[in-house]
Amino acid sequence: MNCAALKEKLAAVPEALVSETDYARKGFALEVQVSPQQLVAAVSVLDAEGFFLEAITGVDWLGEQAALRKEAEAKSAAEAKAQAAAAAAAGEELPTAEPPAEQGELPEDELEAVYDFNHYESLCRVTLRTRLPRSKPEVPTISPIYPGANWHERETHDFFGIIFVGHPCLEPLLLPEDADYHPLLKDFRP
């Protein structure tokens, strides 16, 4: 089993984006972005290859869409300025600048579930990522495949509010049993 063969198999999963990364810089050799519906298929591929689960955690991408839009606006403004400067230098008439396209509603920010896998015999760490809408963060559970994921998913649900559909018992693991808050969300106010 080597990383290249695994990459082929993972790329075969529909809608998966597999990229090789620099292990020395990032700590993992393969990064896979899947959709929530294809998560179980991708994890089954890894299970068949003999990988074990290291950790499950989450990332809160609050503010990402706003930041991306701002970046895009800044970029187009800079481009326009550069065009105008070039045109002025060449002494040409500039077509009237079009008003920037009407910006619609910002798309919803997302939560991300991150799964780390590793292999006992060969050096190949794989990171699996799925993006979920923030208003309905549901992702299928992988505890039928990896029973050890049971507690990891409970912890991730505890702190991020990601709901793992089909989990036998999604109670808080680290927070008190009656906690209804998710502390690691970026808009958590105690």
Add this chain to the structure above:
Amino acid sequence: MEQQATLDLLYVAAFFLGGLGFAVGPFVIALLLAPRSTRNTQGKTKQLIECGMEPIGDAWIRFGIVYYLYALMFVAFAVDILFLFPVALVYKSQTLIGALDAFIEILLFVGILSLIIIYAWKKGVFKWERKIYSPR
């Protein structure tokens, strides 16, 4: 003779009372000297102990049947010891032959009883079976 018997009986009674005192005394002392209630925060003083958690299930659980065999062995040898007590009284003798005679008799007695151990050994009583329960 009467007096000797009464005296002996007195000794036995004294020992019996002493034993009783040893056994019951600490209970009485604790009852008299211990505080009668304890400070608590949640009123959980009388709860069964499960390391601070709510107890799950009952304390009367099924335990392994192999402990029964150990108890049986113990009982057999306790009865063995019981028989050795009266032997101690008639053990001493004036002549060497008499002493040897008593010694060999008691040796035979204990030897026959120790055949229990050999029997149990052969039957595997002393092998601690690690029972692997059926997988889920």
Add this chain to the structure above:
Amino acid sequence: MGTQNIQPAIVQFAQLDKLLALGRANSLWPMTFGLACCAIEMMATGASRFDLARFGAEVFRPSPRQCDVMIVAGTISKKMASAVETLYDQMPEPKWVIAMGNCAISGGPFVFEGQYGIVEGADKLFPVDVFIPGCPPRPEALIEGILELEEKVTGSRRWPRVEVA
């Protein structure tokens, strides 16, 4: 909050109290209540180099019904708070509590504006007799805490206090 007046013993008089206090102080049986890092220091104190057995306190009982002193060693998280209180309830009188380490005294390094996870000090749950500061306190500090508790129980200290020259 654990400060009720308890019913005293049926037989009680001053000389007996002194005798019992002497006995209790010299054989404090702690409960193994290591929650976090301070537990390691507590274990080190019970081990051979910093021997706690010479003060009679080596017998760490796991059951609360058999111990005198609960050494709260470590951070009390909110999830664990009910278990700690239950164990405190289940200890019979006379009982004492030693709060070992900064977390058990006041929450330690985990206190910040709006923290959601820990109870800020064991004395928020029940009365504490001796506080041992440190993060973690050295085994010698725990021994000093035990000696302080002995002084609290009997009224006199086993060894004179060390004066730093």
